[in-house]
Each structure stands twice: as C-alpha cells, then as structure tokens.
Amino acid sequence: MLRVIIYGSILSPFVRKLLAYLGEKNIAFELKGVGIGDPDPGFRAASPLGKMPAMEDDGFTLADSSAIIHYLEAKYPEPALIPADPQERGQVIWWDEFGDTVFALCSGKMFFNRVVAPKFLNRKGDAAMADQAEREELPKLLDYLESALPASGFLVGDRLTLADLAVASPLMNFRHCGARIDPAVHPKIAAWSEAILARPSLAPWVEKEERMMKKGMGEA
Ligand SMILES: N[C@@H](CCC(=O)N[C@@H](CS)C(=O)NCC(=O)O)C(=O)O
Structure with a gap:
C-alpha cells in the first residue's frame, strides 16, 4: 500500500494535530520535513498557499489540516474521531x-x-x-x-x-x-x-x- 505523504514541521500546531490524528487512526504515513516558505516542489504542488500541513495520497493532493483530516476520516472511518451523532x-x-x-x-x-x-x-x-x-x-x-x-x-x-x-x-x-x-x-x-x-x-x-x-x- 502506498503511504500517505505529509509535508510539514512537527513544530506547527496544525501539523502536530494531523500527525496525532494519523497515529490514532493507525494510518501509515511518511513525514517530509519542510519549513516556512519551503520551495520543495512536492510541497508547493500540494499546498496552493504554501502553508503546512499538506498531503499527497497516491497522486491526490490536499492542504489544510482539517481538510486533510475530513478526507482521511471519510476514507478510513474506523475508529471514528469525528462522531456521527x-x-x-x-x-x-x-x-x-x-x-x-x-x-x-x-x-x-x-x-x-x-x-x-x-x-x-x-x-x-x-x-x-x-x-x-x-x-x-x-x-x-x-x-x-x-x-x-x-x-x-x-x-x-x-x-x-x-x-x-x-x-x-x-x-x-x-x-x-x-x-x-x-x-x-x-x-x-x-x-x-x-x-x-x-x-x-x-x-x-x-x-x-x-x-x-x-x-x-x-x-x-
Ligand atoms: N488552517 C491551516 C493553517 C496552516 C498554517 O497557517 N500553517 C502555518 C504554519 S503553523 C504556515 O504554514 N505558515 C506559513 C505561511 O503562512 O506562509 C491548517 O489548518 O492547516
């Protein structure tokens, strides 16, 4: 299975939230370290505004911690970290x-x-x-x-x-x-x-x- 790629620095609160989410969901991922204003082409392609975190999942790219988490929650519903109630x-x-x-x-x-x-x-x-x-x-x-x-x-x-x-x-x-x-x-x-x-x-x-x-x- 291809791993989800996450671009970001662990010192960012948004990246840390996403990494914790991935850990709780047991989703395998690779963290590609990027800093503020990083020119990394993969990061730039995944993050239109150049903000971290950004994600690439088998060619699909997305930026913003909440957008990424909602995408992953729909793809991997269990265990649910966004309740249905x-x-x-x-x-x-x-x-x-x-x-x-x-x-x-x-x-x-x-x-x-x-x-x-x-x-x-x-x-x-x-x-x-x-x-x-x-x-x-x-x-x-x-x-x-x-x-x-x-x-x-x-x-x-x-x-x-x-x-x-x-x-x-x-x-x-x-x-x-x-x-x-x-x-x-x-x-x-x-x-x-x-x-x-x-x-x-x-x-x-x-x-x-x-x-x-x-x-x-x-x-x-
Ligand atoms: N709402 C976004 C916020 C992302 C964000 O502002 N990240 C900061 C790092 S903590 C950033 O990349 N700043 C660089 C910039 O604004 O150019 C999310 O949840 O991912």
Missing part, C-alpha cells in the same frame, strides 16, 4: 475551529515571535506582540477551556475525538514559549492536556520537539 459532530467541529483559529493564533503570536523568528528565521521577533498575547489573550482562552472541559476527561463525549487533538496541539507551542498550565488555576486543563499529550500518538513527537527546542535548532 449530530450534536457531538457539531461540538467536535467547534473545538477544531477553536484550536485552529483563536487558540493557534494566540500561541502563534508567542511562538513565532519568541521562537520561530529568532531561532529559525534569524531575525528579531515582536516581543511586545508575544507579551500582549500571553497577558491579555491567553488567560481568557484558558478560562473558557477550563469552564468547558467535561468531567469525562475528553472534550466531547466520553472518548477521544479530533477535538482533543486539535485543542491540545497548540498547547505544545505555548509550552515551547515557557507558558505553563498552572494546576492551581486550571486544574482540569492541566490533567486533560497531560493525558492527551502523553498518548502514544503524541508522546514521541512531543519528545522529539523538546529535544529540538533544547538544541535551539530546528529540523523540520
């Missing part, structure tokens, strides 16, 4: 959107300016933008997430769904910026995120990323 499906799409937009945007302001610009692009980041995101945006988002996390330990229903992967993934970027979840303030997020990031679909990527961050140098 209407309310649960709506909630999963809500959390995927939350993770991909406001949460990733806030983590991106901190991660890009504190890590990507100085370490990977050799230029100064906008420290004021990163500080503003951490001070003014992040607490509100975490308070909302804390209030919305059910006792089940999963964001939707009583089992893992795409929602958990989509919202836990940007948390790694906050972590890379030194922002920690304080269990005294956000106990439910602390326990939930620890459990999600420790899953076999995510733990090896988390370890690899932490090694990359320690070295201060990135390999995509």
Whole structure:
C-alpha cells in the first residue's frame, strides 16, 4: 500500500494535530520535513498557499489540516474521531475551529515571535506582540477551556475525538514559549492536556520537539 505523504514541521500546531490524528487512526504515513516558505516542489504542488500541513495520497493532493483530516476520516472511518451523532459532530467541529483559529493564533503570536523568528528565521521577533498575547489573550482562552472541559476527561463525549487533538496541539507551542498550565488555576486543563499529550500518538513527537527546542535548532 502506498503511504500517505505529509509535508510539514512537527513544530506547527496544525501539523502536530494531523500527525496525532494519523497515529490514532493507525494510518501509515511518511513525514517530509519542510519549513516556512519551503520551495520543495512536492510541497508547493500540494499546498496552493504554501502553508503546512499538506498531503499527497497516491497522486491526490490536499492542504489544510482539517481538510486533510475530513478526507482521511471519510476514507478510513474506523475508529471514528469525528462522531456521527449530530450534536457531538457539531461540538467536535467547534473545538477544531477553536484550536485552529483563536487558540493557534494566540500561541502563534508567542511562538513565532519568541521562537520561530529568532531561532529559525534569524531575525528579531515582536516581543511586545508575544507579551500582549500571553497577558491579555491567553488567560481568557484558558478560562473558557477550563469552564468547558467535561468531567469525562475528553472534550466531547466520553472518548477521544479530533477535538482533543486539535485543542491540545497548540498547547505544545505555548509550552515551547515557557507558558505553563498552572494546576492551581486550571486544574482540569492541566490533567486533560497531560493525558492527551502523553498518548502514544503524541508522546514521541512531543519528545522529539523538546529535544529540538533544547538544541535551539530546528529540523523540520
Ligand atoms: N488552517 C491551516 C493553517 C496552516 C498554517 O497557517 N500553517 C502555518 C504554519 S503553523 C504556515 O504554514 N505558515 C506559513 C505561511 O503562512 O506562509 C491548517 O489548518 O492547516
């Protein structure tokens, strides 16, 4: 069987979400490391906007983490990570959107300016933008997430769904910026995120990323 090819860097929250999804679904894939603005022709052909992740599956190309995941979910329905139940499906799409937009945007302001610009692009980041995101945006988002996390330990229903992967993934970027979840303030997020990031679909990527961050140098 041909392997799905994924283009991206594991430091991207969107790529990390997709890699975790592939792991949970047990779909074999090959990760082709590309960085921001990468000229790799395969990546460029698969990603019209030059954004990661992008995918090639036996000649079929697609960009955008959610588009790729919906394609794969239709192709490999089991185990379902996007529920069929209407309310649960709506909630999963809500959390995927939350993770991909406001949460990733806030983590991106901190991660890009504190890590990507100085370490990977050799230029100064906008420290004021990163500080503003951490001070003014992040607490509100975490308070909302804390209030919305059910006792089940999963964001939707009583089992893992795409929602958990989509919202836990940007948390790694906050972590890379030194922002920690304080269990005294956000106990439910602390326990939930620890459990999600420790899953076999995510733990090896988390370890690899932490090694990359320690070295201060990135390999995509
Ligand atoms: N909605 C897209 C977002 C993809 C995205 O913005 N990726 C960033 C990396 S974290 C990127 O490739 N940025 C490069 C650029 O904007 O040129 C997805 O879910 O895949």
